[in-house]
Amino acid sequence: MEISPLQKERLKYQPKLPGMLKNGISDICVREGEATQSVADQEKIRSLFPNTYGKKEITFQKGANTSAPKKQVVGVILSGGQAPGGHNVISGLYDALKATNRENVLLGFKGGPSGLVDDDCVEFDDAFIDAYRNTGGFDIIGSGRTKIETPEQFKAATETAKKHGLTAVVIIGGDDSNTNAAVLAEYFAANHVGVQVIGCPKTIDGDLKNDDIECSFGFDTATKTYSELIGNIERDANSAKKYWHFVKVMGRSASHVALECALETQPNVCLIGEEVAEKKMSLSQIADQIADSVEARSKTEGNFGVVIIPEGIVEFVPEFGTLIREISEMLAGSKTEEFNALPDWAAKKEFIRKGLTAESYKVFDILPEAIQKQLFLERDPHGNVQVSLIESEKLFAELVKNKLDERKKAGTYKGSFKTQFHFFGYEGRCAFPSNFDADYCYSLGYNAFMLIQYGFNGYLSKVSNLSRPADEWVAGGMPITKMMNIERRNGEDKPVIRKALVELDGKPFKYFEAHRAEWAVKTCYTYPGAIQYYGPSDVCDLTTRTLALEKG
Incomplete structure (x- = not known):
């Protein structure tokens, strides 16, 4: 396939990582913060997520790595609408996996969450990943809007996980997709499936943000494209x-x-x-x-x-x-x-x-x-x-x-x-990611593996201090349930991540x-x-x- 001169150059770009992650994960440890609670409807959310609610926020810092070494087989899913930088989340996740152990495996589930339910996936290798670094779009595996919510879907997802020996799933999406990630994490925990679920914050609309998530990826590139x-x-x-x-x-x-x-x-x-x-x-x-x-x-x-x-x-x-x-x-x-x-x-x-x-x-x-x-x-x-x-x-x-x-x-x-x-x-939605989004997304993916390696479940990959140079970015994670409240959807009360509106003050x-x-x-x-x-x-x-x- 013929590619443009710009794409050739972008394939060579090496995204910047937070300073603490630059030298790999061998000397990274976890610093625990305070226990969390949901932004509203605490008792209802707690009752719906008894196994994943109230966990502590964490940040990564220099120190002895205390995670238990094991072979990781991770699945990754692109969910919802496209946003520039999604390919770099996958690239960062892949590089962290392989830097830790060349035997680690990354599977891409095609067409969104339905790929996990239908067992439609591909195993990534170096050549596959290298063709998509720093490019826009979600065409590496495609995306979809399927919600995993019925008993039949949960059972099928569990069978897929067991068939491939999955240890974790990373869901890259917006508020609805990460709500689904929280639901899946709770199901796997409650049923002792042994699979962790990690989310990554994506949406060009910019409404997946709070005190912890300073901005969702893709917003920078999309608004720069529209502004041009x-x-x-x-x-x-x-x-x-x-x-x-x-x-x-x-x-x-x-x-x-x-x-x-x-x-x-x-x-x-x-x-x-x-x-x-x-x-x-x-x-x-x-x-x-x-x-x-x-x-x-x-x-x-x-x-x-x-x-x-x-x-x-x-x-x-x-x-x-x-x-x-x-x-x-x-x-x-x-x-x-x-x-x-x-x-x-x-x-x-x-x-x-x-x-x-x-x-x-x-x-x-x-x-x-x-x-x-x-x-x-x-x-x-x-x-x-x-x-x-x-x-x-x-x-x-x-x-x-x-x-x-x-x-x-x-x-x-x-x-x-x-x-x-x-x-x-x-x-x-699918523009070549800006340097900011290329760096931020790569860091989110790399950081997602850190959360997996340390055994976290139902967490969102979090990179903060984003207005500073990448060297000063801070990597960590937060429980997805912290962002949730109850809203009325189609006549039913549903747990959802609260959308962030423009603050008039x-x-x-x-x-x-x-x-x-x-x-x-x-x-x-x-x-x-x-x-x-x-x-x-x-x-x-x-x-x-x-x-x-x-x-x-």
Whole structure:
């Protein structure tokens, strides 16, 4: 297979490790911290995880290695959506395994957790791993979203483990995947299967973070990729001076990606879902905020600008959430068939008017017709509206246009409003990892083996002090149950890892809040450019603005 010149060079890159792990694991010992408890619902979580709950946080440090030597047969699984750096987690895990004992084995289970259930795996060797070092994507073994949760799945996973003599499984994934890792760890412990389970924190959305996990891998690369594209659009907008560009970025449940891209590129407007929810902003208020920027800039800078919108923004709008709930109730049971049998959109809209409260119909009525229809045509397998499919960038552009038309009639606005639309999602999920993600992921994988070697189960591989040079990074682990709470999912109480939302009193948002009024009116664009892999460290090894601001 022919590869690009960049890939040839990236294959040679040697990722940096935390200083304590640089010389292998022979002189690494464990320092125990305090016993842990879950972030909420302690008694419920404890009852669900009696064998893995309440364990101590640990860090690795220099000292005599007291782990019991034994041959390790480890399985690794890529779970959930792709994120840059996943291949390096596997590379780091493989290198640590082989550095300890060449007889150690690493098996890659294909297609996500279903590979463990179906016994679909491949054994890695040097040549296999070497072809994927420092590359983006999850194509080394593929990924999947299967949850191991039924008695039949647990039994099949156990049989696979016994067949291959597995001593441990490493699950590389986000909050749902690592929740599943905790459940699997508890099952193996309760049933004396003898297999440890270790998780690694992955998601480009940036919402798998807390006091222990400073950032999930892939966030750095994805936001740098999106920021390069947004910077290019800003440069084009400032050159042509005739379009307002509405840019939607990934982030359904949290706005970390949008905020980071705004800090990197200084657009005229960036919506933060958590602020919208906190202030109980309406669709009309949000449209007015954008229209204010359009009007002000038309008088000084020109009829152009850039707006960043997080993918899940409408879910944060209280009145829209109420509308969605009412629609779901309205179409419960046989009502969906009754609605679909109506002859045309006019008849369907009358059905909707009668089925909604006056407040919700008022919200519905201001939506563009295409969005109105989308709310009824696109349903998930459970019959719910698929909010993530709503083209919110077009929705807000249409609402802004309506606001500006009103202002033109009032004589306060004389500009023009032409729009362009962009959605950046898949473009960032499989990019060549930045040096930060290449190093961080390799360290997470290497560190995961340390946790295995010392016998830990139900732990997340943890590398912290990430705003400092890699030499100063600190490796260790934390019980996955520490991050968990109980949430209502599909009508049932489920233990899940709590998603981290943008903190409105945090330094990254406060910096954004302090500068956005100026950005809204003036052209303050910054152009990050492409990710740099070679050159000065202060260019190539930069972490995100979010992490830099959080850690000072």
